[in-house]
Amino acid sequence: MLDLLLPQRCVVCGRGATQLCSECLVGLPRIEPPLCERCGLPTAWPVRRCRECSGRRLAFASARSAVRYDAAVRSLVAAWKERELRRLAAAAVSVVLEVVPPPRAGAVTFIPADPDRGLRRGHHPPRKLAEALAREWELPLVAPLRRRAAKRQRGLSRAERRCNVAGLFAARENAPSSLVLVDDVFTSGATANAASSALRKAGAHRVEVVTFARVVR
Ligand SMILES: [Zn+2]
Numbered sequence: 001m002l003d004l005l006l007p008q009r010c011v012v013c014g015r016g017a018t019q020l021c022s023e024c025l026v027g028l029p030r031i032e033p034p035l036c037e038r039c040g041l042p043t044a045w046p047v048r049r050c051r052e053c054s055g056r057r058l059a060f061a062s063a064r065s066a067v068r069y070d071a072a073v074r075s076l077v078a079a080w081k082e083r084e085l086r087r088l089a090a091a092a093v094s095v096v097l098e099v100v101p102p103p104r105a106g107a108v109t110f111i112p113a114d115p116d117r118g119l120r121r122g123h124h125p126p127r128k129l130a131e132a133l134a135r136e137w138e139l140p141l142v143a144p145l146r147r148r149a150a151k152r153q154r155g156l157s158r159a160e161r162r163c164n165v166a167g168l169f170a171a172r173e174n175a176p177s178s179l180v181l182v183d184d185v186f187t188s189g190a191t192a193n194a195a196s197s198a199l200r201k202a203g204a205h206r207v208e209v210v211t212f213a214r215v216v217r
């Protein structure tokens, strides 16, 4: 309903007559190789581990994202989260399919919504993104994870974030042996890592993380 009532303006540039104009869609900062093989950070040349992930215990086998989290992407993600704009979801799906190679996995899952927030609105972009990607990749969608309510991540240091999310997720059923774990934004990787760890404990051998956007510091 909201979709029909709100004026149709590009959420990035404010012009045009669609939720995301074609210029802004084309201009989204795609993440291209070379990358860190493990965490997907853009690097000067291909590396197995980079300055951001070396020395960290990571429960996921790889992480890949479609675009850098810049100001334009921040506006897009905010609008996608706050207003359930279908065209933005479709744009995010198309850019992920364009940039991220099809994963070698048996099923797709997603980071569950914070019970204090997402579920109340009944709108959870990571689930929508995972559903669409599962359809395109012709993989089953599964939802073995549940999530406890937690403190907000915003404003916390990287170490505090890691501590805050440890134990945040648990599996309520067995997980398939290989999975793609979908989220909207990869920030420090702490959330993806905690969820991957819960999936591993539930029987997954390999977790590949795929997100629409990634913070690149
Ligand atoms: Zn625009």
Ligand SMILES: [Zn+2]
Pocket (backbone or CB within 6 Å): 036, 037, 038, 039, 040, 041, 048, 049, 050, 051, 052, 053, 054
């Ligand atoms: Zn890395």
